[in-house]
Amino acid sequence: MMPDLGAYATEVALAYILSLATLTLMILWIWIRSRRVKRDLADLKTRMNRKSHG
């Protein structure tokens, strides 16, 4: 299945591995930050509701 990359196998593999790793890191960072901020907002709203009703 793996194509024969000939003399440039290292360069092509390196470009794909580094690019996919960089894209994955960026997507993970955006996703993790999104979850954290969403949780923080929910916590803050709960705390404020408790205060206003208590």
Place this chain on the structure above:
Amino acid sequence: MASLWEYANPVKFMKVSRWLTPVTALLAAATVGVGLIWGFFFTPDDFRQGSTVKIMFLHVPAALMAINAWAMMLVTSLIWLIRRHHVSALAAKAAGPIGATMTLIALFTGAIWGQPMWGTWWVWDPRLTSFLILFLFYLGYIALWSAIEDPDTAADLTSVLCLVGSVFAVLSRYAAIFWNQGLHQGASLSLAPGTRMDWAYKAPLYISMTGFGLLFLALVLAGTRTEIRNRRIKALMIRERANA
């Protein structure tokens, strides 16, 4: 017909982007996957460049999005400066790190491709240099957002920086034409008559370019949702402190 400006309302934006983000993300995953798998596994070696031609399916879409991300930031920054819509400023903020990542990918895939083809990782060629400057502008843009406490002042100053940086975004796109020199080739994809690239390469390249565009859109939508929530947190904290 609904006006485009309706989506400048954070509530409306959150409502629409709630379903639009996962749909765009799924489409992006499918098209990037098809484009890269086709490009890596099922394209023939180039008669001159050998298998390094496969780097094109990453390098060209990343470079395209590096410039287009800045163009999108320019438009949203102008909307902020002229109409003061917060969502547009937050969308520009969300696009910054994504554009910087695309520029970084374009730079290092270019270096990896250039080494065996040109015999060097880097030259101070007009297009390479303008891309490096664009990357530095992205870093400056992200740093400026982080450095200023007041979000409206940060949006104002980053918008001005975006206007200045647009010169380099344009130069990055047209450098190879403006200065007809350097190692970087001119455009391989063009509307002008004549075949510059065979469809064996062009088809997966177009799919990969579409995929990177959709990926950018999905990530900007997700990032803008986070920025809107972040702004809401700050507003609620100010209200909480005022009531204490």
